[in-house]
Amino acid sequence: MKSPSRSGKPRRQPSMRDRASARVQASVRKSLFLNDVKRTTKRETKKLKTFAEMTATYFATRHGDVPESAVPYCSYVEYDTNGAPGAMSKSSSESQTRSIIREVAAAKASETKVRWLHFEGINTPTLDMLCEEFKLAPPKIEGSETTQRLVMMRHRDPALRFFGTHAFLTMQLLDREDCEGDIPLVTDDQVSFIYVPEMRLIVSVTEDRDIESDFTNLQSLLVNGSSVCNKNGAHPAMLLALLADKFVDDAFPLAEELGDFLEVLSHAMVSREGIAYNQPVDKTRMQLWRMRRFSIRVKRLCETYEEDALNLFGDDAFQTYIEAVEKQSENLEHVCDMYITRCLAILERVEVYQNQKTNDTLFILTIITVMMVPSQFLTGMWGMNFVNMPELGLSWGYWLFLALIPTFMIGIFVLLKMGGYLEDTPMDIDPVHYVKKRIAEFKARGKKDAEGGAPASPE
Known part of the structure; x- marks a missing residue:
């Protein structure tokens, strides 16, 4: 049954031909839109797509748990607190990672040695083995957080939890990803x-696996006895303070790189x-806003360290x-604020x-309107339907109208020019x-x- 329209007549249902025509029109509109996009350079289109995809991926991973790695990368450093040379070992397979965990757990703690077990990427089996070997699993209480769960959770703010035998801490480090x-x-x-105080052991876990990480340089300094x-x-x-200092120091070159980019943009706007x-x-x-948020989180972590309610x-x-x-x-926050202010200044320009x-x-x-x-005015005046209008009977009235229009326009232009309405400010030359x-x-x-000398002073 056809539904009635507002006029009361039955509404005509679209036929197959009409639907096909609508699909063709939609396809044409889509192709025109794609043609408009293709008018932009291929590099610009690829650039925007790449940045948009990477940004979307970043925000998609910010609200979930830490992704698990199939084969976590593990490195172990044992350094001396009195400057003596230390030792370092690395794993390239899951079996080697498990072997390193067992060896470190079986070794006895020394008063002058500190052990650092570092993972890049983690998975649940490796994490369970780690907690089991070092006896880090707290008593199971319904609804309580475990160390394994805290490691796999994503924390927006610095967190500190104490489980009696060990403490759990978390912070963020900044990473730089190139966009073409x-x-x-x-x-x-x-x-x-x-952090396990009795074992003098620190275990660090980063969510991404990156063998070319900057941790290698720090580990070499610890082994050679050259760090604080x-x-x-x-x-x-x-070591926790040293790592926090390292993360902050690594952020400054990135902030300066963004600042240099803003300076280039400013010069481009001048030209x-x-x-x-x-x-x-x-x-x-x-x-820059993301880096500023990172600096604020580091400040909160430092405040947590300074409070030290548990005397750890x-x-x-x-x-x-x-x-x-x-x-x-x-200082990093001030640098980011400075460059954010510069961004706002460029946007204002x-x-x-x-x-x-x-x-x-x-x-x-x-x-043009003036x-x-x-x-x-002439069109409106001579377009009136009065009986006594002498100009309407003139044989050359049309040519008079055509002559008066440019005359008046030139006269108005001259008057505006003489009045200074068409002139710019005196600084228009070149500031x-x-x-x-x-x-x-x-x-x-x-x-x-x-050269003329100072005027003589009256006596």
Whole structure:
């Protein structure tokens, strides 16, 4: 049954031909849209797609648990707190990783040695074996958090949990991912720490596997006895402070790289203004905001270390180092704030340019409208239907109308020109050239006054 329309007549149902025509029209509209996209350069299209995909992947992984790695990479470092050489071993397979865990668990703790077991990527079987070998599993209480669960969870803020025999801590480190032809994407990866004071053992777990990690340089320093952890019988927790300091220091070059990108954008805007700068500036501001959030999280972690309610980090050298890390995180926050302010300044310049273009367009349209007023007036006057209008009977009235229009338009243009309505400000010449010229005049005048000598003072 056909449904009635508003007019009361039965509504016509679309036929198969109409539906096919609608599909063809939709296909044409889609092809026109794709053609418009293809008019952009291939590099720009690929660049935006790559950055968008990487950003979408980043946000998709921020709200789930830490992904499990099939074969976690494991490295073990044993260093001396009095500067003696240490030892380091690495695994390239799951069997080697399990062997390292068993060997470290079977070895006895030494008063001058600190053991650091580092994992890049983790999975549940390896984590369960780790907790079993080092006896890190707390009593099972319904609804309570376990060490395994805390490692696999994603924490938005620094977390500290104490399980009697060991403590669990977490923080973030910044990672740089290259986008082809675009600014680098800043991501924050989670790092979990298990600190066992009695065993003088620290276990660190990063969520991604990256064999070319910067941890290798730090591990070499520890083995060679060249770090702050190898001096004056350093506290085992000093390694936690050293890692936090490393994560903050690694963030500064990335912030400076984004700052250099903003400087290049500023120079580009000086040579050629436009509204196309909005997108790269917004991307840069997003990365800087992410780095600023990282610095705030480091400050919270430092505050947690300084409070030390459970007296796990009761060492003066450790607390002094943590205070230095906190100051570094504040400096990173200030740097990010500075560059974010610069982003806002560039966006304001883009907005000013857009408003100026709009005002220039409106100004031109206004001048054209004013110059067309006489023609509109004559058209309206001679278009009236009065009986006594002598001009309507003239044989040359049409040619008079055509002659009056350009005459009035030229007259209005001359009046606007003489009145200064078409002139720009005096600084329209060249601000830099104008300022240099004025400075040169002031210098010449001062030199002339100096050569003439100071006026004699009255007696």
